[in-house]
Amino acid sequence: MKIDYSKLIFRKLKPEDLPQVKEISKDIWDGQDYIPKVFHAWLKDPDGYTYGIFLPKYSESKESIIELIAIGRVKFLSEKNAWMEGGRVKKSYQQMGIGKILTEHAIQIAINRGCKIIQYATYSENVGSIALASRYGFTTKNTMIFLNAEVSKLKLDDVEINENISELTPDEAFKFVSSKLEEKPDDINTGFSYFPNSLQFFQKIGKDFQWYSSDHAFLRVETCNSSEFHEGPQKSHIWCTLYGKPKNAYDLLITYIKCYHSSPNTEIDYVIVFIPKEIARYFLQLGFKYDEDRETGVLLFEKKIE
Numbered sequence: 001m002k003i004d005y006s007k008l009i010f011r012k013l014k015p016e017d018l019p020q021v022k023e024i025s026k027d028i029w030d031g032q033d034y035i036p037k038v039f040h041a042w043l044k045d046p047d048g049y050t051y052g053i054f055l056p057k058y059s060e061s062k063e064s065i066i067e068l069i070a071i072g073r074v075k076f077l078s079e080k081n082a083w084m085e086g087g088r089v090k091k092s093y094q095q096m097g098i099g100k101i102l103t104e105h106a107i108q109i110a111i112n113r114g115c116k117i118i119q120y121a122t123y124s125e126n127v128g129s130i131a132l133a134s135r136y137g138f139t140t141k142n143t144m145i146f147l148n149a150e151v152s153k154l155k156l157d158d159v160e161i162n163e164n165i166s167e168l169t170p171d172e173a174f175k176f177v178s179s180k181l182e183e184k185p186d187d188i189n190t191g192f193s194y195f196p197n198s199l200q201f202f203q204k205i206g207k208d209f210q211w212y213s214s215d216h217a218f219l220r221v222e223t224c225n226s227s228e229f230h231e232g233p234q235k236s237h238i239w240c241t242l243y244g245k246p247k248n249a250y251d252l253l254i255t256y257i258k259c260y261h262s263s264p265n266t267e268i269d270y271v272i273v274f275i276p277k278e279i280a281r282y283f284l285q286l287g288f289k290y291d292e293d294r295e296t297g298v299l300l301f302e303k304k305i306e
Contacts, residue, residue: 003096009054009066010105015043017052020068027091034231035071035086042086048075049109050086053102055093069093070102074109077204081196082110084120085230087129103132111305118303121193124296138301144189144241144274145297147288151257151268154287161255165214170206173220174199176213181243187300189241189274191222192231194300214252217244221256236269246279250286274298 013021018039025033042050053070069090075083084106089098110118122129124143133140168176177184177197187194188201190209195201210221220241224233233239240256242249257268273283277297290296 003055003093003098005097005101007056008101009056010051011054013039013043013050013052013071015040017068020052021071024068024071024088024090028088033088035088038230042073045075047077048073051105051109053098053105070098072102072106074106074113076110076113076115077195077201079114080116082113082115082118083193083195084110084118085193099128099132100135103136107136107303116305118305119187119194119300121298121300123192124299130299133299133301136303138303140299141302142185142187142189142194142300143277143297144300145277145280145290145295146272146274147280147283147290148270148272149286149288150270154254154257154271155285156254156258160251161259165212165252165255165259168211168213170202170211171199173206173211173213173218174202177218177243180213180216181218182216182245183243185243188220189298189300190220190230191239191241191272191274192298212252212256214255215245215248217242217248217252219249219252219256233272234270236267237271238268239272239274241274242279243276246282249275249279250282254286 018036021039022036025035028035042048050073051071052068054066055069057065057067070093071086071088072084073086075085077083087099087102087106089102107118119141120138122133177188185197188197190205195205208222208226210223212219212221222232222239224235224237226232240253242253244252253273257271273288275283
């Protein structure tokens with residue numbers, strides 16, 4: 001198939017585009033793509049721009065139709081910070097340069113808005129997305145390993161409960177990260193995305209999560225009800241981000257699992273943790289495993305606009 005690139009149409013997506021969005025998503029992650037679930041919330045978001053690339057073509061009845069072949073979104077975190085996400089190319093149009101065009105369009109949207117920093121995150125095994133980062137001048141800013149476990153298979157009995165655990169507001173969470181962590185991250189991981197480590201972003205984005213601290217460790221907890229705007233865990237699953245000293249970090253997580261969510265109404269069956277590589281071995285000893293039995297993670301890419 002050859003594409004006449006001069007005929008491509010770029011526009012903001014509308015609610016009536018959902019069927020075609022689903023058609024693209026059905027081939028993503030074995031049909032488990034999250035985009036259809038957040039699509040309407042994205043369209044209503046005043047800080048986001050969700051767009052599509054369309055291609056005019058003729059149907060079997062010779063009637064002209066407009067086919068959606070790719071989608072993407074730019075989230076404006078602030079006047080200077082843009083976040084790219086949700087990039088998808090229809091299966092029948094992959095390996096034809098559409099991913100490059102999709103990325104170029106997203107970058108231009110951010111530049112036109114006056115943004116000076118553009119970021120996005122991707123799975124460490126996503127070769128295509130990583131190649132696009134290199135092509136368009138993005139640099140790797142952060143990497144978080146992710147591990148998963150069924151709670152019933154964790155070695156919880158060997159870990160003592162830490163009584164010194166505190167639930168934090170977003171403001172308190174920022175203060176803890178700023179004053180108590182020995183190594184302060186520039187960006188806070190929220191699973192398959194990040195936000196800049198500043199009070200402004202904790203107040204804006206942090207309300208979607210639960211925050212906890214204990215000694216020299218810091219925990220972000222995300223449940224299936226955390227937000228309608230991004231990918232998240234299933235029911236009875238939680239996604240967690242941990243920073244801090246290794247022993248304190250896993251004590252904090254296990255204390256949370258054993259004490260904070262032990263009632264029948266809030267039981268946790270499955271946990272995914274996003275952690276710095278240097279503390280991964282402590283969680284492997286508890287029964288956590290790498291995705292697909294090999295070291296994988298989430299890469300944060302950043303491009304600065306001069």
